[in-house]
Amino acid sequence: MSALDRRALLRSGVTLGAATVVPFAPRATAAEVLTLYNGQHAEPATAVVQAFMAATGVQVAIRKGGSAQLANQIIEEGAASPADVFFSEETAPVTTLAARKLLAPVAAETLRQIPAAYAANDGRWIGVTARCRVVAYDAKQVTPAELPSSVLDYATPAWKDRVAYVPTSGEFQSQALAIVKLRGREAAIAWLKGLKDNGRIYNGNVAAVQAVQRGEIATALVNSYYWYSVADEIGEENMRCQLHYLGAKDPGALVTLSAAGVLASSRKPELAQRFVAFMTGTAGQQAIVDAVAEYPVRPGVVSPYKLKPMDQLDPPDLTPDDVSDAAEALALQREAGLA
Ligand SMILES: [Fe+2]
Numbered sequence: 001m002s003a004l005d006r007r008a009l010l011r012s013g014v015t016l017g018a019a020t021v022v023p024f025a026p027r028a029t030a031a032e033v034l035t036l037y038n039g040q041h042a043e044p045a046t047a048v049v050q051a052f053m054a055a056t057g058v059q060v061a062i063r064k065g066g067s068a069q070l071a072n073q074i075i076e077e078g079a080a081s082p083a084d085v086f087f088s089e090e091t092a093p094v095t096t097l098a099a100r101k102l103l104a105p106v107a108a109e110t111l112r113q114i115p116a117a118y119a120a121n122d123g124r125w126i127g128v129t130a131r132c133r134v135v136a137y138d139a140k141q142v143t144p145a146e147l148p149s150s151v152l153d154y155a156t157p158a159w160k161d162r163v164a165y166v167p168t169s170g171e172f173q174s175q176a177l178a179i180v181k182l183r184g185r186e187a188a189i190a191w192l193k194g195l196k197d198n199g200r201i202y203n204g205n206v207a208a209v210q211a212v213q214r215g216e217i218a219t220a221l222v223n224s225y226y227w228y229s230v231a232d233e234i235g236e237e238n239m240r241c242q243l244h245y246l247g248a249k250d251p252g253a254l255v256t257l258s259a260a261g262v263l264a265s266s267r268k269p270e271l272a273q274r275f276v277a278f279m280t281g282t283a284g285q286q287a288i289v290d291a292v293a294e295y296p297v298r299p300g301v302v303s304p305y306k307l308k309p310m311d312q313l314d315p316p317d318l319t320p321d322d323v324s325d326a327a328e329a330l331a332l333q334r335e336a337g338l339a
Pocket of ligand 1: 041089205223
């Protein structure tokens with residue numbers, strides 16, 4: 001089954017409500033229903049849940065929301081949280097929960113399934129996919145040669161009204177934190193102010209890519225997989241929007257992770273650990289990367305999408321901890337007048 005067919009099947013069969021039990025599951029006792037708080041995109045989360053249910057017969061109820069919002073909900077719920085597993089679109093929310101000891105250590109054998117660089121230092125969360133920051137551009141308005149080689153240079157008057165950005169996106173916030181680490185705090189605030197003065201805000205990454213595709217704006221600062229999601233809809237051959245990979249360890253070439261953790265308060269810790277092990281195992285990883293053009297973290301798993309190889313991305317040398325301080329990301333945006 002192609003990735004496209006699989007996605008169509010997922011769309012037809014699944015509606016994710018506030019607390020939807022995904023269909024097609026074999027009957028299970030209440031003790032075997034796992035609750036997943038999902039801040040990742042619906043397609044990869046649903047794909048891995050369905051693969052897990054098919055493999056184990058365990059039912060999984062999904063509650064969806066923004067990753068930061070779900071992390072706050074878990075903090076408010078405390079020990080009474082119904083969540084067993086949290087799947088976050090970025091590392092800041094799991095880092096916040098880990099610091100509060102709301103996540104249990106991920107089982108050692110699960111951590112061994114992936115490179116150590118893709119998991120928390122304290123083992124309380126594990127990376128599930130890797131994602132790359134890129135510049136999406138309208139090939140009818142600009143050529144690759146005209147595109148600046150650093151993401152810092154898009155926040156300038158030379159690009160007035162020609163760059164889209166999504167300040168509410170967790171990955172955008174990670175990119176600002178990357179600039180702090182690589183160029184200093186002043187540079188990060190100047191970059192955000194430059195975008196505020198010269199760029200255009202979009203309320204989502206898909207909307208930003210679609211705007212480039214329509215020719216509404218010349219470039220957009222997004223993650224690479226959004227391009228593939230629009231290309232899936234309209235056909236790769238129809239994409240006037242193209243991707244520019246900055247590489248050269250520029251903050252604009254940042255690679256970030258989606259991540260999962262087991263709730264310390266879970267009353268089904270063994271089952272929760274089993275699900276997280278599945279997410280980073282071969283079958284779970286394959287289901288995820290078939291459903292979204294993110295990179296697998298497990299060696300040997302291959303995306304069906306024609307991704308630029310991970311070993312050619314040349315991202316900056318930063319750890320997830322370097323780009324996961326949600327409070328600092330908010331402070332930067334406030335100081336730049338963006339929040
Ligand atoms: Fe995303």
